[in-house]
Amino acid sequence: MSTTSMHPATSASQNQPADQSQSPALPYARRRDQLVGSVIDASTTVLAQYDHDIVKFGMGAPAPDMLPAADFARIAAQVFSPENFTYGETKGEPVLIDALHEYLTSTDQIPPEQQGNRDRLLITSGGMQGLDLGFKLFVTPGDLVACESPTYTNGSATAMSYEAEILEIPVDEEGMQIDALVDHTRRTGRAPKVIYTVPTFQNPAGVTMSLPRRERLLEFAHRHRSVIIEDNPYGMLRFEGESLPALSDLSPNDPLIFGVRTFSKFVAPGLRVGWIDVDPEVRELAVNAKQTMDSCAPVPNQHLIARWLQEGGADSHVEVLRKAYRERKVAMSEGLARLFPGEVRATDPDGGFFLWVTFEDESINTEDLMTTALEEGVAYIPGPAFSPAGNFSNALRLCFASAAPDRIDDGLQRLRRAVDRYLAE
Numbered sequence: 001m002s003t004t005s006m007h008p009a010t011s012a013s014q015n016q017p018a019d020q021s022q023s024p025a026l027p028y029a030r031r032r033d034q035l036v037g038s039v040i041d042a043s044t045t046v047l048a049q050y051d052h053d054i055v056k057f058g059m060g061a062p063a064p065d066m067l068p069a070a071d072f073a074r075i076a077a078q079v080f081s082p083e084n085f086t087y088g089e090t091k092g093e094p095v096l097i098d099a100l101h102e103y104l105t106s107t108d109q110i111p112p113e114q115q116g117n118r119d120r121l122l123i124t125s126g127g128m129q130g131l132d133l134g135f136k137l138f139v140t141p142g143d144l145v146a147c148e149s150p151t152y153t154n155g156s157a158t159a160m161s162y163e164a165e166i167l168e169i170p171v172d173e174e175g176m177q178i179d180a181l182v183d184h185t186r187r188t189g190r191a192p193k194v195i196y197t198v199p200t201f202q203n204p205a206g207v208t209m210s211l212p213r214r215e216r217l218l219e220f221a222h223r224h225r226s227v228i229i230e231d232n233p234y235g236m237l238r239f240e241g242e243s244l245p246a247l248s249d250l251s252p253n254d255p256l257i258f259g260v261r262t263f264s265k266f267v268a269p270g271l272r273v274g275w276i277d278v279d280p281e282v283r284e285l286a287v288n289a290k291q292t293m294d295s296c297a298p299v300p301n302q303h304l305i306a307r308w309l310q311e312g313g314a315d316s317h318v319e320v321l322r323k324a325y326r327e328r329k330v331a332m333s334e335g336l337a338r339l340f341p342g343e344v345r346a347t348d349p350d351g352g353f354f355l356w357v358t359f360e361d362e363s364i365n366t367e368d369l370m371t372t373a374l375e376e377g378v379a380y381i382p383g384p385a386f387s388p389a390g391n392f393s394n395a396l397r398l399c400f401a402s403a404a405p406d407r408i409d410d411g412l413q414r415l416r417r418a419v420d421r422y423l424a425e
């Protein structure tokens with residue numbers, strides 16, 4: 001064997017500096033290729049490269065000016081104390097479970113059949129961990145997971161990290177098209193093991209699944225014993241229209257429904273606290289699974305939220321949010337109609353954070369448009385970020401929650417200028 005054929009690993013074992021460019025591949029797990037990361041988060045980190053003013057319609061976060069900052073500062077001074085800087089219980093701090101149960105009961109967010117049952121609740125580190133727990137418990141590599149199309153791809157990416165095969169089911173104004181789900185199952189003879197849905201004020205489309213479709217989805221899940229991961233971060237942020245029952249309200253105590261909720265959208269995302277509402281047997285397993293992830297959700301933050309709920313802070317705060325988000329949604333819808341007449345189709349959500357905008361001109365590629373938009377000073381998330389297959393190249397998601405109405409108008413004018421420049425190039 002000549003020295004020129006020496007494998008780089010050999011030279012490394014001889015304490016020579018290893019040539020990284022020629023290192024053999026690391027012995028990654030098979031799932032390595034399924035760790036696709038978050039295209040949504042990647043789109044927002046691009047912003048850091050620009051130092052001019054940008055109107056941010058990208059990230060789905062509540063506006064910092066909408067947080068109950070003074071309440072938090074006052075309560076933090078009380079609960080950020082030595083006894084809360086240690087490990088907590090994996091299932092969550094009992095004081096938060098109690099306060100949350102009380103809040104959900106008093107605001108009709110738990111069906112009467114489930115009231116009084118605290119053994120269904122597990123406090124998580126944000127909604128993302130709830131999704132991770134759900135897919136971890138129910139996905140074996142190769143299982144089929146159905147999601148909406150467009151979908152919240154941080155959810156579908158979590159399913160992929162457990163080596164799921166993803167099936168995209170189209171969404172229209174009434175949410176997931178259950179007919180398409182049924183047809184696919186008939187045609188292939190293979191029902192999804194898990195159905196991932198954001199039925200209320202969907203991310204990214206802002207649409208809400210109609211009652212008949214909710215009923216059909218439940219029927220489908222019962223027939224095929226598919227688990228439904230009902231991801232519901234925005235449900236309480238309804239500012240228009242008639243309230244619709246959650247899937248978990250329509251089918252109380254249903255072991256097939258894995259409810260994922262979070263404090264991120266109506267309290268604060270940086271606290272990283274959420275919860276799951278699941279069958280007590282599933283919850284026991286989820287506690288075991290969570291133990292090996294992070295042992296417990298942030299303890300001082302759980303106490304902060306518990307105290308805030310006990311004081312009744314949520315009731316008035318949620319009202320403030322609803323009112324502000326309604327104004328912001330109206331400003332965005334009207335601005336789009338005025339500035340892009342006949343050029344775009346936009347959804348008209350009754351709550352939540354997002355509008356989904358589709359250009360009638362199919363040649364507009366919103367990933368390409370992004371550079372010009374950022375130069376003009378406006379950010380959004382391009383449509384393909386919401387499809388594992390990369391569909392929706394002529395669509396984009398706008399978050400109306402994080403800017404005041406006049407700023408929204410300013411941002412849409414910048415978008416108008418960007419589109420004009422893009423079309424002229």
Ligand code: PMP
Pocket residue numbers: 060125126127128129152155198203231233262263264269273274
């Ligand atoms: N699901 C959906 C549909 C979301 O929009 C989000 C937040 N963008 C999450 C889950 C994750 O929530 P959290 O920030 O609490 O992890």
